[in-house]
Amino acid sequence: MTDKAAIGATLTISSKTYSAWSLRGWLLCKLAGLDVAERQVPNDAANRAELLLLSPSVLVPRLNYKGASVWDTLAIAEFLNELFPDSHMLPADPIARAHCRSISGEIHSGFTNLRSALPMNLKVKHEKFPVFSGARPDIERIETIWSDCLETYGGPFLFGEKPTVADAMYAPVTTRFISYAVALSPPCETYCHTIADWAPMKEWIAAAKAEPEEMEELDVEF
Known part of the structure; x- marks a missing residue:
């Protein structure tokens, strides 16, 4: 059994339907090749106290592995990249690697209007949806980021x-664009479907659709 066999590796997540941050943390573990035991904590009053014991900031995802407890997605990314460099979670070229870190940091800290206007919900798919005008600059910026990367790196x-x-x-973000029928440029639309066809995404979406309907939508996007 290898180090990636996840003895004692646990990822605490919230709703697979609604929690964008949980999805990010889980995908990062998949990128690293680290199999983790999932601990899913619904966002209700009964479980909030338990979440507080896990993290004073009530944040998920939280990765526990080999004595470390890491609860921020970028921190999880760097932690796993250090542990498993052969997984190539970041580009090998230093310029591309800096670019990757920069755009990852941008989505981590910004785009609040987009988050508010188009909350992640993997159980809905609208044929047409009115997008709040304040979210348009966020959508345009994301299209610029994606188009630049796709053109630069192929x-x-x-x-x-x-x-x-x-x-x-x-x-x-790709799930939001698909769920709310956001009009995108052809390369960006293709990228959304590339992510939707990525095997870990298919696994996560299938699990989200199987979640009980009574799981409440998050009042804070973990």
């Missing part, structure tokens, strides 16, 4: 033939 993923940290970070 696709089908943002940094070439294989997915990286950036694809894990932007994956929830």
Whole structure:
């Protein structure tokens, strides 16, 4: 049994239907090749106290592995990249690697209007949806980021033939664009479907659709 066999590796997540941050953390583990035991904590009053015991900031995802407890998605990405460099979670070229880190940081800290206007919900798919005008600049910026990466590195993923940290970070955005029928340029629309066809995404979406309907939508996007 190898180090990646996940003895004691646990990822605490919230709803697979609604939690973009949980999806990011889970995809990062998949990129690293680390199999984890999932601990799913619904967002209700009974479980909030348990979440507080796990993390004073009530944040998921949280990765527990080999004595480390890591609860921020970018921190999880860097932690796993250090542990498993052969997984190539970041591009090998230093310029591309810096670019990858930059756009991953941008989605991590920004785009609040997009998050508010188009919350992640993997159980809905609208044929037409009115997008709040304040979210348009966010959508345009994301299209610029994706178009630049796809043109520079050749696709089908943002940094070439294989997915990286950036694809894990932007994956929830692709689900939003698909769910709410956001009109995109052809390359960006193709990228959304590339992510939807990525095997880990198919696995996550199938699990989300199997979640009980009574699981409440998150009041805070973990």
